[in-house]
Amino acid sequence: MRKPCCDKRDTxxxxxxxxxxxxxxxxxxxxxxAGCWxxxxxxxxxxxxxxxxxxxWINYLRPDVKIGNFGEDEDDLIIKLHALLGNxxxxIxxxxxxxxxxxxxxYWNSHLRRKLINMGIDPNKHSLTRHNRPHHNSNTNTSASATLISSASKLPKSHKCIAPPNNKPWRDNDQVSDAASCLLEDEDDDNLPCSTTQYQLPDLNLELTISVSAPNSTAKLEQHDHQIQEPNHKQCSNISSDLHFSSTPTLLLFH
DNA sequence: AAGCATAACAACCGCCGGCGG
DNA sequence: TCCGCCGGCGGTTGTTATGCT
Incomplete structure (x- = not known):
């Protein structure tokens, strides 16, 4: 049993x-x-x-910490990143x-979540609620008809895959992202496509590649020539600096 | 003005993985 | 290899501020 980090009585x-x-x-x-906290x-x-x-120190006293209002651009960025990365x-x-x-x-929990909910968007899935959901044509695989994967957040841990429609007809419960309005979540984890697929993310100015390779289900994020292995979710922080925003929003997926 | 409800913010808790002895 | 320390991280709770009746 680990000792508590400090004696609670004296703190x-x-x-x-x-x-x-x-x-x-x-x-x-x-x-x-630097030193021992x-x-x-x-x-x-x-x-x-x-x-x-x-x-x-980290949250308030550090000289480079920015306290105060979030700008519109920061709002957008957080929403988009949350759609991609989850919690x-x-x-982010x-x-x-x-x-x-x-x-x-x-800020997410107190402002943005509510903002999305008010817009009729599920903040967890980044999908429109059923009430606000647009009609999908079946068998369409265009960027406009793609939906978003909210479960990207769970990808490393549960090895869920961000899956494209992959010739499956659109279903009633397909989800549409507010931020991207574009990627599809395949709810059947076992039916993972085994090909590389490229998606356009109209509103999401991100260019990255995510791959999940069997059998170890190692998730990778690639950007241009860079490849970052993500053997477990904790090492995801390595990826952050390689996430990259570009003018040609593309999400590459392969398994 | 008081009381209540809700929002916003600050901080704590506990799990986890890395690392060194 | 095991064990304990340490720090990172995300979820949750506690506190304060604000708005409404």
Whole structure:
């Protein structure tokens, strides 16, 4: 059984006071942020858990952190990235200079989620709710008729695949993305296509390739010549810097 | 003005994987 | 190989602010 990161009896909890912020800031100014967060509170004279100190520093005290209103462009970007990546807040935040995962997550939960819901869009699936769903022609495989994969977020862990219609007729429960309005989610994970497929993402200015290779179901994201292996979901952070926005939005899928 | 409901924000909790001894 | 420490991460809860009746 792991020891708790600190003795709860001797630590403050809740909102940070100005004095505590000052102490933490002074300590980091003197000693830098590199070091052991576990021992920092004692060294800095704080009655806080090391984790709490780290969070406070990363989310609010760090000089490059951007506090305050999100712009329209940031809203769009978050929605689009969330459609692609799901709740991988650190990855999403990585594309937003000065924003932290915690801030993005909170902003999503308090603003953007509601905004999408009000627009009749399912924020989890990035699909129109049934009520707002447009009519699909069957057997069409055009960009306009493609739908979005919300389950991209689950891809690494569950090895779900982002699947194209692949000659299947459109079904009533096909989902349409708000952000992309374009990719299809194949709900049958076992019927994965085994070919490389290219999609156009009209509103999603992303160019990337995702592949899932059997039998290890290793997910890869490729961008141009770069190939990033993703053996497990934690290493996804490696991908963030390689996600790339281009003027020719294309999603390449192959399995 | 008071009380309640909801939104927005801040922080905590616990799981997980990497790493070093 | 095992074990414990550490930090990253996402989910959740707690607190404060704001709006409405």
């Amino acid at each position: 403050n909890k809740g909102t940070w006071s100005k004095q505590e912020d000052e102490k933490l800031l002074n300590y980091i100014r003197k000693n830098g942020e 576990r021992t920092l509170p004692r060294a800095a004279g704080l009655l806080r858990c090391g984790k709490s100190c780290k969070l406070r 991988r807040w650190s990855l 935040a990585g594309r937003l200079p000065g924003r932290t995962d915690n801030e993005v997550k909170n």
